[in-house]
Amino acid sequence: MxxxxxxxxxxxxxxxxxxxxxxxxxxxxxxxxxxxxxxxxxxxxxxxxxxxxxxxxxxxxxxxxxxxxxxxxxxxxxxxxFKALGGAYAVSLFAKTAGQTVACATEGNHGRSVAWGAQRAGVDCVIFLHEGVSTAREEAISRYGARIIRVPGTYDDAVRECARLSAQEQWQIISDTSWGDYQDxxxxxxxxxxxxxxxxxxxxxxxxxxxxxxxxxxxxxxxxxxxxxxxxxxxxxxxxxxxxxxxxxxxxxxxxxxxxxxxxxxxxxxxxxxxxxxxxxxxxxxxxxxxxxxxxxxxxxxxxxxxxxxxxxxxxxxxxxxxxxxxxxxxxxxxxxxxxxxxxxxxxxxxxxxxxxxxxxxxxxxxxxxxx
Ligand SMILES: Cc1ncc(COP(=O)(O)O)c(C=O)c1O
The missing domain is CATH 3.40.50.1100 (Rossmann fold)
Known part of the structure; x- marks a missing residue:
């Protein structure tokens, strides 16, 4: 090796x-x-x-x-x-009501898909980015009208912060990763x-x-x-x-x-x-x-x-x-x-x-x- x-x-x-x-x-x-x-x-x-x-x-x-x-x-x-296929599809299933907000943490590509899907579905979108995600990736997501929240640390820290704030704000998490009882x-x-x-x-x-x-x-x-x-x-x-x-x-x-x-x-x-x-x-x-x-x-x-x-x-x-x-x-x-x-x-x-x-x-x- x-x-x-x-x-x-x-x-x-x-x-x-x-x-x-x-x-x-x-x-x-x-x-x-x-x-x-x-x-x-x-x-x-x-x-x-x-x-x-x-x-x-x-x-x-x-x-x-x-x-x-x-x-x-x-x-x-x-x-x-390929992430275009997953996040946007899940948004199309779980975001049907106007006034709803979808959220996710991302390294870039999944968030872009969720933001695109949210724009198509006409719902609000919040994307959590860790500190290492480039501004080019952030801009590619913002282009679809998503609000960005920056989180110190790694991708995994962004996943946790997304879960915490989404529970508080009642946002629908559209994650590509599963944990605990968040599996579906x-x-x-x-x-x-x-x-x-x-x-x-x-x-x-x-x-x-x-x-x-x-x-x-x-x-x-x-x-x-x-x-x-x-x-x-x-x-x-x-x-x-x-x-x-x-x-x-x-x-x-x-x-x-x-x-x-x-x-x-x-x-x-x-x-x-x-x-x-x-x-x-x-x-x-x-x-x-x-x-x-x-x-x-x-x-x-x-x-x-x-x-x-x-x-x-x-x-x-x-x-x-x-x-x-x-x-x-x-x-x-x-x-x-x-x-x-x-x-x-x-x-x-x-x-x-x-x-x-x-x-x-x-x-x-x-x-x-x-x-x-
Ligand atoms: C370009 C690209 N390839 C591969 C992967 C890996 O996919 P997964 O996180 O589902 O293993 C990702 C995840 O974001 C990605 O953006």
Missing amino acids: PKNSTFYLEAYHRTPEQAQLVQATAELTLPAALCKQAQAAIVQWQHYQPTAMHELNHLAKHYGLASLHCKDEGTRFGLGS IPKFVMAGYSIMAEEIQAQLSAPPTHVFLQGGVGGLAAAMMACLGRAWPEAAICYIVVEPRYAACLQASARAEGQYRSTPGPFHTVLAGLACGEPSTAVLPLIYQRSQLYLALDDEAIKQAMIQYARPLADDPRIIAGASGAAGLAGLLVLQGVCELKKQVNLDKHSRVLVINTENDTDPAAYRAMIG
Whole structure:
């Protein structure tokens, strides 16, 4: 492993009984009916269209893989990230009365989605940002008419402050993370993400063998594991979770056999969307049962992946990937250099790899600084 990166390889052998258990956990975490309902609604939204699935043939050949596909969420509803699907969808369900206020804490992308959804629904919106969120991200949220509240500390501190003030003011929290008995709405947020899996199934001629998934609070990873597992029930897909080096709460929870574990801040990482120290409690069992490998990467690995996307090999497509967007590919690139680990997850010439570019240059200055 490169210096400053860590990994955790899930050791237990999965039996057929465990495969059944995983399906049951997937249904509990994200019921198929919720996903169908979300998909039926979102395809009706104005300007809905599936995002692109790019083939990176030269890069696949370079690394000796059968194929490498990138689902590119950078164009999702003009919001720059897959988060456009979740928050806005949950707002459409839970904010129907004029005079209502919705609220959430965010690293940027989820808040932008909630603010957009609130504007569409005609309700007020309050977004809690921790001190590290850039002004560019704040402006992108304010553009939809949301009121911003800044909170000292980390994303997790902003989540707590949002919960406290929303209880006092009777605002409806639309969070992408779950805790305590706040469990339902994050499921609807994940149901919004499920449309990605539906599109992926339609866009790929065969199931992927390896899927690299970015982990913040775990909503994206769990939604993809539940839905891709349903799309291809017979395929033994290897899921690899990629997190920032110092905010790897999903890896920490896996090391504790799927028990809730948090990682303390402050988080110094370019991975603005993934700098979460506390996992979403609702997703932990599924992520633990489904993931095979966890990677916690430093910023240098992310930078290499962003550059790889921006300056592709030969006539592979050029993709604009922000730091959190590029983290999946960064996981693949790092793994290429660790032969033993590659072997253990069977990443070889038969592998059909899927990565998701989860955001474009949602913070343009940060993007330019990384790409040079
Ligand atoms: C661009 C991007 N990718 C990935 C993630 C991770 O999603 P989750 O927090 O659901 O794990 C986020 C979260 O905000 C994000 O903004």
